Amino acid sequence: MKAAVFHKIGDISVDNVDDPRIEGAEDIIVRVTSTAICGSDLHIYNGFFPQLKDMIMGHEFMGVVEEVGPAVTKIQKGDRVVVPFVIACGACFFCSHNQHAHCETTNPEMYGPEGHLTKGKGGGLFGFTDMYGGYSGGQAEYVRVPMANTGPRVIPEELTDDQVLFLTDIFPTGWSAVRWAKVKPGSSVAIFGSGPVGLMAQKAAWLNGAERVIAIDPLDYRLEKAKSINNAEILNAKDEHLMDKIREMTDGRGVDCAIDAVGMEADRTFMDKVKAVVNLEKGSCEVIEMCIEAVRRGGNVSVVGVYGSNYDNFPIHQIFEKGLNMRFGQAYVQKYIDELFRIVQDGKVTLNDIITHRLPLSDASRAYDMFKKKEDDCVKVVLTP
Numbered sequence: 590m591k592a593a594v595f596h597k598i599g600d601i602s603v604d605n606v607d608d609p610r611i612e613g614a615e616d617i618i619v620r621v622t623s624t625a626i627c628g629s630d631l632h633i634y635n636g637f638f639p640q641l642k643d644m645i646m647g648h649e650f651m652g653v654v655e656e657v658g659p660a661v662t663k664i665q666k667g668d669r670v671v672v673p674f675v676i677a678c679g680a681c682f683f684c685s686h687n688q689h690a691h692c693e694t695t696n697p698e699m700y701g702p703e704g705h706l707t708k709g710k711g712g713g714l715f716g717f718t719d720m721y722g723g724y725s726g727g728q729a730e731y732v733r734v735p736m737a738n739t740g741p742r743v744i745p746e747e748l749t750d751d752q753v754l755f756l757t758d759i760f761p762t763g764w765s766a767v768r769w770a771k772v773k774p775g776s777s778v779a780i781f782g783s784g785p786v787g788l789m790a791q792k793a794a795w796l797n798g799a800e801r802v803i804a805i806d807p808l809d810y811r812l813e814k815a816k817s818i819n820n821a822e823i824l825n826a827k828d829e830h831l832m833d834k835i836r837e838m839t840d841g842r843g844v845d846c847a848i849d850a851v852g853m854e855a856d857r858t859f860m861d862k863v864k865a866v867v868n869l870e871k872g873s874c875e876v877i878e879m880c881i882e883a884v885r886r887g888g889n890v891s892v893v894g895v896y897g898s899n900y901d902n903f904p905i906h907q908i909f910e911k912g913l914n915m916r917f918g919q920a921y922v923q924k925y926i927d928e929l930f931r932i933v934q935d936g937k938v939t940l941n942d943i944i945t946h947r948l949p950l951s952d953a954s955r956a957y958d959m960f961k962k963k964e965d966d967c968v969k970v971v972l973t974p
């Protein structure tokens with residue numbers, strides 16, 4: 590089959606590889622009909638998450654079930670399914686506490702309680718390096734999906750791929766961000782990053798009753814997207830009066846809830862880059878600091894942008910002084926996906942309005958380059974095998 594294979598930093602090509610086969614009793618094989626490129630894929634492409642061996646990319650995918658393992662009870666051959674990016678067993682301590690991203694069984698080589706930089710990682714993820722189980726991803730014609738009784742959800746024919754594809758990751762991620770930031774009716778919310786995840790968080794903020802949704806990004810075309818599809822108020826991240834403006838909009842206090850939907854690959858100045866080299870840091874935590882600055886005293890910050898490094902001079906004092914609640918991590922897709930599916934099915938939200946580019950899987954290499962460089966006003970790319 591054909592698949593988008595990561596070879597080394599900046600090098601993803603579409604290669605012929607072996608077809609996947611059933612390996613475990615709860616596996617299924619899915620023929621992929623749609624798959625998307627995520628900001629998280631860029632951390633691998635750009636070398637922020639190391640991967641030494643070739644690996645099939647992709648954790649946002651859906652398709653039709655071609656084969657089922659002997660212990661699969663919830664899915665049948667021919668079903669059309671969306672697949673959460675988190676691989677979880679459904680039975681361990683964390684799965685039974687609805688914290689599937691911490692599944693104790695799906696990343697046997699690297700899992701552990703420590704959560705250190707190179708050991709003691711979380712549960713398995715599709716196409717997300719050997720640190721997260723080394724699973725082949727779904728930017729391919731076919732993909733093996735383990736633990737099929739816990740992850741995949743069957744989708745009725747009347748919904749198109751575009752309507753439901755983002756239930757695999759970014760809509761549950763935006764939703765997790767909003768729930769973790771305790772957004773409730775009347776809340777003011779600042780969302781840093783207006784990429785796919787930020788745009789989904791904006792939708793989720795409105796659905797959770799927010800009164801003001803403020804989108805912040807350095808790229809004007811992404812802010813225009815936030816305004817046109819999500820009716821967000823917009824501010825440019827490079828505006829030197831950004832924090833003053835946020836406080837002016839919120840009676841001088843700052844927002845109730847701030848969300849980091851950017852992560853460690855935020856735009857950086859030359860001095861930031863020098864500091865990172867000196868301190869052995871990857872990227873920067875500038876956006877977490879912006880969230881801490883923008884939120885009101887006693888407010889809530891949630892961080893779904895991904896970090897793979899420690900940082901010196903992190904403003905612990907300011908967090909203490911302002912008395913903040915903070916929450917970080919991989920989204921809990923399995924926890925929210927059914928509730929979010931119903932919201933989509935009931936027509937209460939549109940997810941596919943973020944798609945700007947549709948390309949054949951064979952163009953994956955070009956698609957990565959364009960998404961990384963934010964060329965051609967690219968926001969979200971869907972690949973079709």
Ligand SMILES: NC(=O)c1ccc[n+]([C@@H]2O[C@H](COP(=O)([O-])OP(=O)(O)OC[C@H]3O[C@@H](n4cnc5c(N)ncnc54)[C@H](O)[C@@H]3O)[C@@H](O)[C@H]2O)c1
Nearest residue numbers: 628629782784785786806826851852855856894895919920
């Ligand atoms: N926690 C999870 O479960 C989860 C799931 C999916 C994605 N993610 C992460 O979410 C992040 C965003 O993903 P994406 O697909 O939207 O990526 P993306 O790269 O398309 O979007 C990031 C956006 O942040 C903007 N940005 C850069 N510096 C900024 C700053 N200082 N202030 C405000 N905005 C700034 C960029 O211009 C861009 O629009 C990534 O780190 C990704 O890995 C996390």
Ligand SMILES: [Zn+2]
Nearest residue numbers: 627629649758
């Ligand atoms: Zn993703």
Ligand SMILES: [Zn+2]
Nearest residue numbers: 678681684692
């Ligand atoms: Zn588990």
